[in-house]
Amino acid sequence: xxxxxxxxxxxxxxxxxxxxxxxxxxxxxxxxxxxxxxxxxxxxxxxxxxxxxxxxxxxxxxxxxxxxxxxxxxxxxxxxxxxxxxxxxxxxxxxxxxxxxxxxxxxxxxxxxxxxxxxxxxxxxxxxxxxxxxxxxxxxxxxxxxxxxxxxxxxxxxxxxxxxxxxxxxxxxxxxxxxxxxxxxxxxxxxxxxxxxxxxxxxxxxxxxxxxx
Amino acid sequence: xxxxxxxxxxxxxxxxxxxxxxxxxxxxxxxxxxxxxxxxxxxxxxxxxxxxxxxxxxxxxxxxxxxxxxxxxxxxxxxxxxxxxxxxxxxxxxxxxxxxxxxxxxxxxxxxxxxxxxxxxxxxxxxxxxxxxxxxxxxxxxxxxxxxxxxxxxxxxxxxxxxxxxxxxxxxxxxxxxxxxxxxxxxxxxxxxxxxxxxxxxxxxxxxxxxxxxxxxxxxxxxxxxxxxxxxxxxxxxxxxxxxxxxxxxxxxxxxxxxxxxxxxxxxxxxxxxxxxxxxxxxxxxxxxxxxxxxxxxxxxxxxxxxxxxxxxxxxxxxxxxxxxxxxxxxxxxxxx
Numbered sequence: 001x002x003x004x005x006x007x008x009x010x011x012x013x014x015x016x017x018x019x020x021x022x023x024x025x026x027x028x029x030x031x032x033x034x035x036x037x038x039x040x041x042x043x044x045x046x047x048x049x050x051x052x053x054x055x056x057x058x059x060x061x062x063x064x065x066x067x068x069x070x071x072x073x074x075x076x077x078x079x080x081x082x083x084x085x086x087x088x089x090x091x092x093x094x095x096x097x098x099x100x101x102x103x104x105x106x107x108x109x110x111x112x113x114x115x116x117x118x119x120x121x122x123x124x125x126x127x128x129x130x131x132x133x134x135x136x137x138x139x140x141x142x143x144x145x146x147x148x149x150x151x152x153x154x155x156x157x158x159x160x161x162x163x164x165x166x167x168x169x170x171x172x173x174x175x176x177x178x179x180x181x182x183x184x185x186x187x188x189x190x191x192x193x194x195x196x197x198x199x200x201x202x203x204x205x206x207x208x209x210x211x212x213x
Numbered sequence: 214x215x216x217x218x219x220x221x222x223x224x225x226x227x228x229x230x231x232x233x234x235x236x237x238x239x240x241x242x243x244x245x246x247x248x249x250x251x252x253x254x255x256x257x258x259x260x261x262x263x264x265x266x267x268x269x270x271x272x273x274x275x276x277x278x279x280x281x282x283x284x285x286x287x288x289x290x291x292x293x294x295x296x297x298x299x300x301x302x303x304x305x306x307x308x309x310x311x312x313x314x315x316x317x318x319x320x321x322x323x324x325x326x327x328x329x330x331x332x333x334x335x336x337x338x339x340x341x342x343x344x345x346x347x348x349x350x351x352x353x354x355x356x357x358x359x360x361x362x363x364x365x366x367x368x369x370x371x372x373x374x375x376x377x378x379x380x381x382x383x384x385x386x387x388x389x390x391x392x393x394x395x396x397x398x399x400x401x402x403x404x405x406x407x408x409x410x411x412x413x414x415x416x417x418x419x420x421x422x423x424x425x426x427x428x429x430x431x432x433x434x435x436x437x438x439x440x441x442x443x444x445x446x447x448x449x450x451x452x453x454x455x456x457x458x459x460x461x462x463x464x465x466x467x468x469x470x471x472x473x474x475x476x477x478x479x480x481x482x483x484x485x486x487x488x489x490x491x492x493x494x495x496x497x498x499x500x501x502x503x504x505x506x507x508x509x510x511x512x513x514x515x516x517x518x519x520x521x522x523x524x525x526x527x528x529x530x531x532x533x534x535x536x537x538x539x540x541x542x543x544x545x546x547x548x549x550x
Binding site: 016060061062063065066069099101102104107150151152154179180183184188 | 294296298299300302303304365366369370372373414415416417418421450451472493494495496498499531533
């Protein structure tokens with residue numbers, strides 16, 4: 001994307017300014033840009049810039065959620081009625097497991113991954129393990145990411161990988177994050193990776209996809 | 214020297230007989246008593262009994278009338294989901310963005326939801342332990358309560374879309390919290406600890422905390438002191454280092470710091486504020502007693518010359534924690550004397 005106007009879109013997305021983001025996206029369309037170009041050059045570029053800002057010391061949900069809301073509005077405007085999104089890097093299942101009715105962390109992850117070109121299947125909060133595994137069987141994702149705010153879900157998290165294995169889905173990566181889960185190691189949770197933030201998951205997935213090419 | 218005297222000495226940066234140990238044991242008291250958690254969080258008498266039994270078992274220096282994080286939210290109209298073996302959590306928020314918040318009523322702690330049961334627990338524990346052990350009440354911070362009333366995502370968007378609405382909601386949440394806290398002090402709490410996980414820099418930027426949240430926390434702490442609180446105690450979860458120095462302006466006397474912040478950094482950021490922390494909560498579930506003892510020993514050593522320290526976890530000791538790990542924490546404090 002060489003259109004200089006894309007910078008205006010990126011700036012609006014990073015400010016979390018929904019009306020301005022949609023307006024800039026529409027100007028780009030009027031100028032002849034393809035929706036796919038706007039996603040790659042604008043939306044994904046904005047998420048990359050946000051990623052580099054969000055270090056451990058300077059990570060906060062407010063900024064990410066505001067940008068995420070603007071990204072969501074632009075995507076809806078570009079692809080109304082759930083039209084197929086472009087350049088899907090891979091499919092990821094996200095869930096908060098049964099007993100955990102908090103879903104903010106999961107929703108943040110969904111926004112970040114969607115903004116960076118992943119197709120996200122949301123199994124929701126309070127998701128029974130059986131439903132997660134069944135959905136994995138149907139969707140054949142590259143990874144399953146579980147978010148947990150409370151410690152009682154830890155025993156369930158430990159079961160995800162063996163249950164995927166029993167369904168012939170051992171290749172599916174299992175990722176964990178959230179305030180309770182990130183206090184444990186990957187070995188303790190029996191997962192492939194424990195993330196400090198949604199962007200950590202993104203980096204892991206990008207690296208994993210790159211390695212498979 | 215009894216527990217209360219030990220804590221007062223520590224607050225004054227004097228030298229008590231040993232470092233106080235504040236195990237943040239809430240629902241774990243029910244677990245070790247064999248009481249279902251969903252009964253513990255609804256019955257003040259049961260809560261007091263479990264807390265006293267846990268105190269007797271472990272021998273730490275404070276008891277807590279803390280049911281869960283949703284007592285004020287429920288009293289103010291949120292619906293909660295209660296499940297066996299778990300703390301209740303908000304399943305329907307009391308408020309919606311764009312609603313009319315002019316006529317919101319501040320719940321009466323004498324009758325609203327489970328507030329009276331928490332007050333009953335405080336009365337019972339204070340009567341039993343008067344003058345010997347610190348009796349701690351608990352309220353949520355105004356920003357955390359506002360997040361429960363409206364939903365976290367909606368609250369964060371409100372802060373940008375309607376700053377006046379945010380101010381109004383935080384004013385209401387402050388009124389709920391201060392009224393409840395004052396009643397806790399009247400019922401026998403030496404002080405209410407203020408839990409404010411939603412104010413963590415993991416959630417909101419430090420500048421936002423200073424401009425939008427801190428003034429309301431200051432109001433809460435000023436009110437508690439006026440009502441007779443022995444000290445003001447604040448817990449902000451996670452990587453709170455950027456906002457720790459601001460605690461002094463809010464009138465905080467004790468700051469609970471989480472495992473993200475190391476002991477030296479916490480001491481540097483709050484040189485004259487009593488600190489408590491910071492062993493990882495999950496370690497009490499997953500680690501062994503040896504590891505807890507080792508971490509506790511390192512903390513005691515780090516604060517040895519400074520003083521003003523109470524050995525503790527960085528956040529709650531989870532209900533399902535291994536009892537030998539809580540015992541190891543207490544043992545370390547006693548051995549360090």
